[in-house]
Amino acid sequence: MSDQAKTKPTNLPPIDVSKISIGITALEAPDYQLDFEVPVDLVSEITSRISEGGLTYNEQQMSNLIVQVCLDEGMQRLDRDSAWGAKLLAKSMGKYSIEKPFTFSVAVDTLPEGKIPITDVPIQRNCIQVDDALVDSEMKEQQLSFGTKNAFNGVLAYGDEVECNVSITISDVDEPVESIKQCALRIPGEHQTFTIAGLSLDSVGVELRGCQSNEELSFHFDFPADYAAKRFQGKSGTVHLTNCTFLRITPSSLEHVLEQYGTPNETILRTQIKMSLQHNFDRENTNFMMQQFYAYLSENIEMPFSKRMIDGQFQEMCKKELEASGEEEFTNQQKNSLMQRVIANVKRLTINAWIQRTYKIGVSEEDIDEQTTILAEERRVRPSDIKEEFLAEDKIYILSNMALERKIFDRLQDKMVFTDVS
Numbered sequence: 001m002s003d004q005a006k007t008k009p010t011n012l013p014p015i016d017v018s019k020i021s022i023g024i025t026a027l028e029a030p031d032y033q034l035d036f037e038v039p040v041d042l043v044s045e046i047t048s049r050i051s052e053g054g055l056t057y058n059e060q061q062m063s064n065l066i067v068q069v070c071l072d073e074g075m076q077r078l079d080r081d082s083a084w085g086a087k088l089l090a091k092s093m094g095k096y097s098i099e100k101p102f103t104f105s106v107a108v109d110t111l112p113e114g115k116i117p118i119t120d121v122p123i124q125r126n127c128i129q130v131d132d133a134l135v136d137s138e139m140k141e142q143q144l145s146f147g148t149k150n151a152f153n154g155v156l157a158y159g160d161e162v163e164c165n166v167s168i169t170i171s172d173v174d175e176p177v178e179s180i181k182q183c184a185l186r187i188p189g190e191h192q193t194f195t196i197a198g199l200s201l202d203s204v205g206v207e208l209r210g211c212q213s214n215e216e217l218s219f220h221f222d223f224p225a226d227y228a229a230k231r232f233q234g235k236s237g238t239v240h241l242t243n244c245t246f247l248r249i250t251p252s253s254l255e256h257v258l259e260q261y262g263t264p265n266e267t268i269l270r271t272q273i274k275m276s277l278q279h280n281f282d283r284e285n286t287n288f289m290m291q292q293f294y295a296y297l298s299e300n301i302e303m304p305f306s307k308r309m310i311d312g313q314f315q316e317m318c319k320k321e322l323e324a325s326g327e328e329e330f331t332n333q334q335k336n337s338l339m340q341r342v343i344a345n346v347k348r349l350t351i352n353a354w355i356q357r358t359y360k361i362g363v364s365e366e367d368i369d370e371q372t373t374i375l376a377e378e379r380r381v382r383p384s385d386i387k388e389e390f391l392a393e394d395k396i397y398i399l400s401n402m403a404l405e406r407k408i409f410d411r412l413q414d415k416m417v418f419t420d421v422s
Contacts, residue, residue, distance in 0.1 A: 015045060017073040024078060029304040030110045032078060034086070036070045038102040047098055063096045067104060080110035083353035084309050109306040111354045121296050121416040126285045128422075130277045137189060138273050143251035144186075146260055152248035153213045159251070160187045162208070164217075164244040166196060170237040175337035177237075185241075196239065198291065199232075204239050217241040229295050283374060290409050293416070297351050298344065305347050314342045352401070355408050363404050368396070371403040 019042045023035035046066060050057050057065065071086055085108065092105040144159045152160065162185045168178040178197040187208050188194045194205025204219045211217065219239045223232040254266065263269040317338055318330065330338070355361070369383070376383040390396050 146252040147249040367403040
């Protein structure tokens with residue numbers, strides 16, 4: 001019979017979980033080890049109740065059931081919340097039998113108790129109102145989007161595209177802080193912003209406009225002292241473009257753009273563009289502020305983070321990266337870069353769990369759908385395409401994490417001090 005079958009109603013009293021012996025040992029903060037021993041009489045009672053309920057469980061299913069009963073009781077006795085949950089310790093699991101006690105051990109991280117020290121978080125907020133000049137610029141962008149592309153070599157100008165691999169390095173960091181393959185960059189206009197991988201690099205956009213095409217291009221830049229991401233403030237770096245090919249676009253006619261959108265006239269199209277631009281600016285501004293918020297949390301919240309989780313994720317990431325790259329082993333610099341990524345990820349997700357617990361923030365299907373729509377707008381694809389992509393890779397949890405971070409940012413805005421910039 002399926003292990004999904006429902007048990008029959010029973011008037012039996014609940015299982016006496018107080019009989020479970022649980023040893024709790026503090027490990028390196030914030031981790032604990034829980035050692036479980038379920039006595040023979042309780043193993044026998046659980047087994048009998050499963051049978052009386054009309055279910056047939058094999059040894060593995062019985063083991064899983066007893067483990068779950070124990071974990072529920074163990075977390076109750078520990079009386080602490082966890083960011084990552086309990087992990088079974090290798091080779092600690094005893095074999096299920098009604099003739100001997102059932103034993104196993106787990107390690108579990110714990111979240112700090114007390115209030116979260118978040119207050120007066122400095123946030124720069126862009127104040128952008130769409131005017132006629134911005135609409136004119138977007139109209140030109142639309143004509144470029146529907147224009148005709150041809151291979152080009154020569155002096156680059158506004159509207160040209162560069163297809164390339166991108167690497168961004170910072171002066172005091174050995175490994176690239178960003179690396180993108182097969183990236184398409186549009187040469188910006190005189191008053192347009194220029195970003196790569198979320199980093200504002202307007203000086204690079206200025207240098208691209210008017211430079212000579214080449215298979216490899218490099219541009220030096222300096223981050224201002226008040227740059228939004230604290231780790232980059234006052235630092236210099238270089239953008240490397242490799243395997244470059246160039247396209248020059250002949251803009252389409254305005255009539256062709258109207259036809260593509262099914263819009264009857266230019267006035268209506270300009271109104272639609274103005275509304276769309278304001279929506280896009282507002283969305284990008286929220287992303288810009290969230291980056292500052294999480295950079296602040298990472299740099300200012302002091303709490304213990306599970307070294308056990310960091311080491312486990314590091315080993316897993318190394319394995320995946322080696323399989324993807326085909327390399328036999330990493331250099332020390334590569335290992336250090338991977339370790340920094342893992343530490344940042346564990347730190348961020350642990351802080352999220354702490355805030356989520358403290359402020360009782362939940363994530364619903366509607367929240368995930370909203371985050372899916374936001375990603376679709378950023379990538380200019382359909383929401384269903386985003387959902388299918390994450391489902392195919394079994395990574396819906398990533399969408400859920402992104403939705404949670406947006407809700408955390410909204411919930412904690414009273415802890416922020418905003419400075420408007422134009």
